[in-house]
Amino acid sequence: MQHSALRTIPTPTPVPKRSIVFLLAPNFSMIAFAMAIEPLRIANRILGFESYRWRLASTDGEPVLASNGVEITVSSSVEDERRHLAGERRPSMVFVCAGVFVEDFNDRSSYAFLREAHGRGVSVGGLCTGAWILARAGLLADRRCAIHWENLPGFSEAFPRADVHADLFEIDHNIYTCAGxxxxxxxxxxxxxxxxxxxxxxxxxxxxxxxxxxxxNDRQRLPLRARLGVQHAKVLAIIEIMEANLGEPLSLVEISRGVQLSRRQVERLFEKEMGRSPARYYLEIRLDRARHLLLQSSLPIVEIAVASGFVSASHFSKCYRELYGRSPQQERAARAMASAAAA
Structure with a gap:
């Protein structure tokens, strides 16, 4: 690319518009971080002046390992940034960038810093699973927010007062969140x-x-048609009904009424298009929700069973083992080992 060919946009007041702190949590998402900082760099280059300034921080001022294994050096700690809030280096925005194992993040000084920054009029935001940290800091009660679809079930259970959506991003007054x-x-x-x-x-x-x-409000995930490779409109409608009723499963008769087919027609259609019965498919997507809750929350297994539409923990455990080859307890233990290894 010819750098000399880039035309800048003239401006009468070349004054920096925003000063941004990116607080990097352990195992943060590199793609979410890069996709946030690069458009700011490009904008500065197009404008011909530094409209956006940024610096990187971590809880203790030490380098942070991203989930892809790349280590990033930072210039300040949370303690440093908290002192800056009262001085000339106070930022206009703070973005928390997180990623996998965000449920294990528990740093009270970071929560206090985010609350103080917000209280002083600084905009705060979360990239990828950063919304989890904002919620832990008490900043997302009754606020619209977004988080990665994979973390949405656990987040919803952990923070029922947060108005979470499966959108690309949400801006609620001065709180910014995106799905990563x-x-x-x-x-x-x-x-x-x-x-x-x-x-x-x-x-x-x-x-x-x-x-x-x-x-x-664009969708995070591929449409069902592309995700499942299914073209039949009735089958897609049935699956949408199932996905909207995981905690309190509907009977096949109720689902059939919803798509104006008989129960037998739904069974034949599902066998043809999906290669299994509607009951089996419904069970599998409920177990998938349960697996996300096991991996991303500290909810008791009995509560996860209920949230996934099972009448008892024993029945849930039996179905889970049959599908995944391990019990819910073993799944959670494996997750704890993976988290410890990544620390």
Whole structure:
């Protein structure tokens, strides 16, 4: 790329607009972090001045290991940043970037820093699973927020007062959250658009080789049709009904009424299109929800069983072992070992 060919956009007041702190949690998502910081760098280059400044922080000021094994050096600790809140280096925004094993993060000084920053009028945000840390800090009660779809079941159970959505990103007043991955780019493009307009956003997209700006409420996951490789409209409608009723499963008769088919028609259709019975498929997606709760929450197994539509923990354990080859207790123990190894 010819750097000299990049036309900057003139501005009468080349004054930095935002100062941002990225607080990196252990095992943070590198893709979420890079997708947040790079559009800011590109925007600065297009504008021809430093509209966005940033610095990196960790809980103790030491380097942080991302989930991909890359170690990132930071310039400050939470304690340093807390002191900056009362001085000239106070940021205008703080983003917490997290990733896998966020449920194990428990740093009271970070929670206190985030609460104080928010109380002083600093915008706060979460990248990927950073919403979990914001919720632990008490900042997401009755607030719209977004988190990665894989973490949504555990988050919903752990923080029932948070108004969580399976959207790409959410901006609720001065609280910013996104689902991670490439959704960080979308949220930052929205921020840049608010600051500098659509023309700058389009030019950032051109530099980043992305051909569209996604809306905040665009879906995180592939559509069912693409995800499952199923084209039959009735089967897709049945699966949508099932996915919307995991905690309190509907009977096959109720599902059949919802798609205006007989029970026998639904059974034949499912066998043909999915290769298994509707009852079996419904069981599998409920167990998948249970597995996410086992891995991402500290809920007792009996509560996970109930939240996944099982009448008893024993029946849940039996079904779980049959599908995954290990008991719920063994699953949770394996997860604890993996978390300890990553620490």
């Amino acid at each position: 991955g490439t959704a960080s780019l979308d949220m930052m493009l929205a921020l840049i658009g608010d600051d500098h307009g659509e023309d700058v956003v389009n030019r950032v997209c051109e530099q980043a080789l992305t051909d569209r700006v996604r809306a905040s």
